[in-house]
Amino acid sequence: MSAGSVPWTDLDSLDIASLARRDGEKWAVAPSGVLPAWVADMDFPISPTIRQAVIRRLDTDLGYPAWFDESHGGPLGEVFARRMLNRYGFVAEPTHVRLFTDINQAMQVILHLGTEPGDGVAFHTPACPPFEDTIGKLGRIPRAVPIRLRDGEWQIDTDRLEDEIRGRQGPPCRALFLVNPHNPTGRVFRRAELLEVAKLAVEYDLMVISDEVHSDLAYPGYEHIPFASLSDEIAERTITLTSGSKAFNLAGARCAIAHIGVKTVRDAVDDHRGVLFGQVSALGVDALKAAWTSSDVWLEHVMAVLSRNRTAVAEQLPPEIGYVPPEATYLAWLDCRGLGLREEEPSDFFLREAKVLLNPGPLFGTEGTGFARLNFATPPRVLDELLRRIRGSLGC
Structure with missing residues (x-):
């Protein structure tokens, strides 16, 4: 069997x-x-509904997909927005959604278009292995901020974070990479913690790239709060990244979402669409749609x-x-x-x-x-x- x-x-x-x-x-x-x-x-x-969706796509048409205008959110903009509203009360804007093959590609493109070589990029450690390497290879300066174990909880050190953002040992940071829920500690950051980070983002004019791919995997008693949901001001400086790779085991489907609240970055992504960044697969889109609507x-x-x-x-x-x-x-x-x-x-x-x-x-x-x-x-x-x-x- x-x-x-x-x-x-x-x-x-x-x-x-x-x-x-x-x-x-x-x-x-x-x-x-x-x-x-x-x-x-x-x-x-x-999930059987994902399997059925992929089979249906195979049986219908595996030619070039008819996604003519991705500037209006493409095939998953409305799907993403409904899920964010239903699960987290976050009023996402469907037309801000763009598709990438995975979280790492989206992160690379956003940093490439939204920052300059030599800019500092703050991120919390321990961190998933590709992140620091990716930041460095793009010519940006990785600024690691350790998460500390205090009173039995993994917590953000906001004082250390501010020091790194200001450029304690190098250029100031232009961007912050936030992973919430956090990998590998599994911490779900509380609203008060996120608000402290948001205050720093506004004060130092940071673009925030929020990787929320583990959000559907929060256990009872813990509430995932999308960073972009904190305020309209924060939404306008936040790029939310997510996919079905963790909660629905779809890493091989190669389809991820970037909800790009930063207009200049969104416009830059649209100006570079096509061959340079590649395109997601029709199978991946249908698999993620089935995951978020019926699984x-x-x-x-x-x-x-x-x-x-x-x-x-x-x-x-x-x-x-x-x-x-x-x-x-x-x-x-x-x-x-x-x-x-x-x-x-x-x-x-x-x-x-x-x-x-x-x-x-x-x-x-x-x-x-x-x-x-x-x-x-x-x-x-x-x-x-x-x-x-x-x-x-x-x-x-």
């Missing part, structure tokens, strides 16, 4: 043998006998499993590993500094001793030294085996 043939409502029915036949990056790079829990893909069967029942089932797994990580990890349960995402940021591994990377240790593949913490910046990231978006029986292996490697 293939992984895709498992009923999506029975998310615990997949076993390791069936998952190992998947040929995506997550499982393909794992050596034989190793359980992968690294890259942010889920192991669950895709929330599937998402509710997935969130129930993720909630169970989030608790299981807390209950089954040995106490020597620090773990603050994420408020969103299916990613566990593990503090392994108490394991006494000396100079060895925790991810290397667990790969060798537990046959478990995790993301190395230093990939997320210097703040990740001694940490590892674990992806728990897998059937509970697989997660239980994975955690059993980790405990066994430590003699627990």
Whole structure:
């Protein structure tokens, strides 16, 4: 039985043998006998409504898509705006929507068109690996601002953020890259925190690029607040980035949204459309449309499993590993500094001793030294085996 043939409502029915036949990056790079829990893909069967939408597109027309006027939001402007209003109370403007292949491409284009070489770009660390590298390759100056663990919560250090924005050790910042919910810590930033960041954005005339791709994965009790929803003034300086890659497992569909509130950047994007930036696929558009219009029942089932797994990580990890349960995402940021591994990377240790593949913490910046990231978006029986292996490697 293939992984895709498992009923999506029975998310615990997949076993390791069936998952190992998947040929995506997550499982393909794992050596034989190793359980992968690294890259942010889920192991669950895709939503049936997304599958039906893709098949319908294949059966109808896979020629050049008829998206004649993307300046009015293209095929997903209204879809995005309705979802933002229904889920978050954010009144988005459909005509501000532009499509990109993924979050990283959108970020690169926005920085290329909205900033100049030598400009500082502030971002919070630990950070997803491509971000700092991308900023540097574009000739902008990365300005890392560590998120601190205080009173059991990962919190923004606004004083340090202001120092970096002002140019504490280099040119002042022209842009701020915000990831909310935050990857890898899983923090959902509160309104008061976001308002402090917004105050700095206005005071120092910053363009804010807000990556909100994990927003649909917030757990009960935590509320995602789109940064652009804070005020009209903030909306006019914010570019919101999102896609279905995390909540609906659509990374390979290659379709992402940029809601561009900054008019000069929006106009610049329109002036450069066409061959230079490429175009998204018709399959990706139909998949994302189905995700946002008819797949929330599937998402509710997935969130129930993720909630169970989030608790299981807390209950089954040995106490020597620090773990603050994420408020969103299916990613566990593990503090392994108490394991006494000396100079060895925790991810290397667990790969060798537990046959478990995790993301190395230093990939997320210097703040990740001694940490590892674990992806728990897998059937509970697989997660239980994975955690059993980790405990066994430590003699627990």
